[in-house]
Every structure is written in C-alpha cells, then in structure tokens.
Amino acid sequence: MTKTRVLVLNSGSSSVKYQLLDMRDSSRLAVGLVERIGEHTSRLSHTAFTARQTREQTGPIADHEAALKAVAEELARDGLGLDSPELAAIGHRVVHGGRTFTEPTVIDDAVLDEIERLIPVAPLHNPANLTGIRTAMALRPDLPQVAVFDTAFHTTMPESAARYAIDVRTADRHRIRRYGFHGTSHAYVSRATAKLLGKAPEDVNVIVLHLGNGASASAVRKGRCVETSMGLTPLEGLVMGTRSGDLDPAVIFHLARVGGMSVDETDTLLNKESGLVGLCGDNDMREIRRRVDEGDEEARLAFDIYVHRLKKYIGAYNAVLGRVDAIAFTAGVGENSAPVREAAVAGLEELGLAVDGDLNAVRSGEPRLISPPGTRVAVAVVPTDEELEIATQTYALVAGTG
Ligand SMILES: Nc1ncnc2c1ncn2[C@@H]1O[C@H](COP(=O)(O)OP(=O)(O)O)[C@@H](O)[C@H]1O
Ligand SMILES: CC(=O)OP(=O)(O)O
Numbered sequence: 108m109t110k111t112r113v114l115v116l117n118s119g120s121s122s123v124k125y126q127l128l129d130m131r132d133s134s135r136l137a138v139g140l141v142e143r144i145g146e147h148t149s150r151l152s153h154t155a156f157t158a159r160q161t162r163e164q165t166g167p168i169a170d171h172e173a174a175l176k177a178v179a180e181e182l183a184r185d186g187l188g189l190d191s192p193e194l195a196a197i198g199h200r201v202v203h204g205g206r207t208f209t210e211p212t213v214i215d216d217a218v219l220d221e222i223e224r225l226i227p228v229a230p231l232h233n234p235a236n237l238t239g240i241r242t243a244m245a246l247r248p249d250l251p252q253v254a255v256f257d258t259a260f261h262t263t264m265p266e267s268a269a270r271y272a273i274d275v276r277t278a279d280r281h282r283i284r285r286y287g288f289h290g291t292s293h294a295y296v297s298r299a300t301a302k303l304l305g306k307a308p309e310d311v312n313v314i315v316l317h318l319g320n321g322a323s324a325s326a327v328r329k330g331r332c333v334e335t336s337m338g339l340t341p342l343e344g345l346v347m348g349t350r351s352g353d354l355d356p357a358v359i360f361h362l363a364r365v366g367g368m369s370v371d372e373t374d375t376l377l378n379k380e381s382g383l384v385g386l387c388g389d390n391d392m393r394e395i396r397r398r399v400d401e402g403d404e405e406a407r408l409a410f411d412i413y414v415h416r417l418k419k420y421i422g423a424y425n426a427v428l429g430r431v432d433a434i435a436f437t438a439g440v441g442e443n444s445a446p447v448r449e450a451a452v453a454g455l456e457e458l459g460l461a462v463d464g465d466l467n468a469v470r471s472g473e474p475r476l477i478s479p480p481g482t483r484v485a486v487a488v489v490p491t492d493e494e495l496e497i498a499t500q501t502y503a504l505v506a507g508t509g
C-alpha cells in the first residue's frame with residue numbers, strides 16, 4: 108500500500124492542534140484541537156471529513172500525553188488510526204531549534220536531546236513539543252517522526268539583525284542571539300502573498316504580521332527572512348495575548364530590587380500575565396473589541412497600545428526593506444480583526460499604505476487584498492496554514508523512504 112498520509116501535531120503550551128492529510132492532493136482527512144489541557148474543563152473537538160463527523164468531548168485531560176492518546180482514539184473511531192499502513196510520517200511543530208536546525212529533520216535520540224537542551228529558551232513550548240513527539244514515537248516506533256522548527260526560516264537573518272548589542276563573549280558562551288519564531292507561518296504566508304500578487308517569491312518584499320495568541324512580524328526580502336520581531340525567546344517584539352513584547356530590560360532589575368520579585372516570578376509576569384491580559388484582563392481580541400464598543404476605557408487603551416506597537420514595526424520594516432510590495436495580516440487576530448488591520452495601517456499613506464473599508468470588512472477564508480486598487484503597497488489578509496506547511500515539508504523529506 109502506498110504511504111501518502113501525514114499526521115501533523117502542533118503541541119502548544121496548553122493545547123494540541125492536529126491534522127491528518129493525504130499528500131496526493133494535500134486534502135485534509137481529519138482535523139482537531141484539544142484545549143485547556145491540565146484543567147478540569149479540557150475540550151477535544153474532532154472532525155473527520157471522511158466520515159463527515161464532528162465530535163466534541165469535555166472533561167479533564169491531565170497532560171499532553173493523555174491528550175495525544177485521546178486524539179489517537181478519536182482518529183481510530185473513524186478508521187483513521189495511527190496504525191494505518193497508509194501513514195508515511197508524523198510531522199511535529201517544534202518551536203525552538205536554535206542554530207542547529209535549519210531544515211526539517213527526522214527525529215532520533217540526538218535530535219531529542221538538542222530539543223531538550225533548548226527548553227530554557229522556549230519554556231512554554233519545547234516541553235510540550237517533546238511530550239508530543241515522545242508519545243507519538245511510543246505509539247508508532249516504526250514510523251519516521253519529523254520535526255519542523257519555528258526558528259528555521261529565520262536562520263537567513265544577517266548578523267546585524269540577529270545579534271544583540273551585548274558583550275560578544277558572553278553572548279557566544281550562552282548562545283544569546285535573536286532566533287525568531289512562527290517561521291513556518293512566515294514562510295508559508297510570504298509565499299502565499301507573492302502568489303496572490305501573481306509574482307514569484309524572489310520578486311517581492313513582504314512584511315508578514317502573524318497576530319495570534321503569540322504574535323510576531325517579519326521582513327522578507329525576495330523570499331528570505333531578513334528581520335523578525337521575536338528574539339532569543341518568543342517574548343520579544345509585539346504586544347501579545349499574555350506576553351509583554353518589547354520592554355526596557357531594566358524593568359526586570361527594577362522589579363527585583365524595588366519589587367522584591369524573583370527571576371521566576373518576573374518570567375511568569377512577562378510571559379503569562381502581561382500583554383493584552385495584563386493591560387485589560389482579556390486576551391481575546393473579540394472580547395476586547397466588544398468592550399471598546401461599549402466604551403470601556405481600559406480595553407481601549409489595551410487596544411491602542413497593541414496597535415501602536417504594530418505600527419512601529421510596520422514603519423521599522425519599511426526602513427529595513429527599503430521597498431515593500433505587500434503587507435500580509437495572518438493568524439487569529441490578523442485574519443479576523445478588521446479594526447486591528449484598519450488601525451495598524453491608519454495614517455501610513457506616506458508609506459503607500461491604505462485599507463479600503465469595504466474590502467477590509469469582507470469575511471473569507473481565502474487570501475485577499477484589502478487595499479484600494481492602485482495603491483503602491485498591497486495590504487492583504489492571507490490565512491496561515493502551519494499544519495499544511497509542516498505536512499508538506501515532512502512528506503518531502505520522507506516520500507520514497509517507506
Ligand atoms: N473573530 C475574531 N475576531 C478577532 N479576533 C479573533 C477572532 N477569532 C480569533 N481571534 C483572536 O485570535 C487569537 C487566537 O489566534 P491563533 O492564531 O489561533 O492563536 P494560537 O495559534 O497562538 O493559539 C484569539 O486569542 C483571539 O484574540
Ligand atoms: C512561538 C509562539 O509564540 O508560538 P504560539 O503563538 O503558538 O504561542
């Protein structure tokens with residue numbers, strides 16, 4: 108039997124997203140999501156397109172291992188189980204690959220060790236990724252398991268962008284540099300944006316704004332990343348759902364000296380209790396906009412801070428690229444929040460940027476332009492598909508080996 112299927116696992120800090128694809132035509136056989144892992148109100152939602160079935164279950168799912176086993180059971184109920192002889196490989200999103208991994212990589216013990224070694228610089232993500240990999244390996248030890256790294260696309264950044272201005276010896280000793288994340292999404296979306304413009308990726312310069320729970324911007328010149336907003340860890344850059352993004356590093360010394368806060372307390376504050384949730388108590392942009400529309404001042408300020416930071420990055424990446432052909436909004440907020448897109452581009456006419464109100468209001472799952480016809484820079488909404496990209500890269504690596 109030909110092995111044409113790939114299962115993709117995207118294990119986040121408190122969720123697992125998965126897709127089973129048939130790579131002959133990249134069609135999706137099943138998709139699903141396990142949310143709120145570790146809480147009493149965990150939820151698994153599973154759709155099998157083959158059986159035209161969607162099922163949901165709620166109730167405690169203790170950890171990522173339990174989550175993955177529940178996913179395997181759901182797939183099996185639709186005859187799509189992990190024991191399928193048609194399965195060619197399992198592709199895993201791995202957030203931090205350091206400088207070691209610039210390409211998708213078949214996972215062995217040495218790869219596992221390296222992902223583990225990188226936990227201190229991706230504490231929210233790499234442990235979950237590792238559990239996902241180990242559980243999948245236990246379920247199908249015979250199958251190639253492939254890691255696709257968030258950092259890989261950013262390894263083309265020049266040293267001038269990748270280095271922090273700190274003592275070189277200290278930086279080198281501790282491998283402190285800017286790695287960047289969400290690379291699979293930035294790669295996919297920058298290519299899809301070129302396609303939307305009817306051009307080859309090598310012929311365009313694109314700013315990609317990946318605005319999900321985690322958020323990052325990247326500047327892509329002729330298909331290669333030259334700058335991105337996340338750094339050593341996914342904390343730097345834009346305002347996010349629960350992360351502060353950019354900040355004077357002296358805030359941390361100040362909190363230690365004046366606030367008596369430990370390193371771990373500050374880590375939690377900046378990664379989990381800051382960003383939109385720290386500013387207004389909500390991290391969901393839908394809820395924030397609802398509050399803004401009701402005249403809530405706290406939500407308004409949170410929205411304004413979020414947009415102000417975004418605008419600074421758009422300006423900075425215009426300067427980095429020199430010439431910009433398109434700006435692409437993607438991920439949960441970027442794809443769905445017309446007010447964020449409108450506000451981020453407002454007042455940037457001198458940079459050749461504008462958003463058309465009617466086009467911006469269109470709701471669609473397709474890549475689309477939202478700038479008025481004839482503007483110098485195309486502004487686009489380009490849905491990301493990290494799972495499809497991971498499946499494509501995974502299959503390219505293993506096809507012909509099984
Ligand atoms: N219809 C919508 N309008 C505005 N924001 C939305 C909408 N749907 C989702 N979002 C935002 O997208 C976020 C999730 O984005 P997503 O890319 O799925 O995140 P992640 O992959 O990091 O979990 C939510 O927290 C919410 O702020
Ligand atoms: C790297 C990162 O921030 O990922 P996510 O948006 O999935 O949290």
Ligand SMILES: [Mg+2]
Pocket residue numbers: 319320321438
């Ligand atoms: Mg995401």
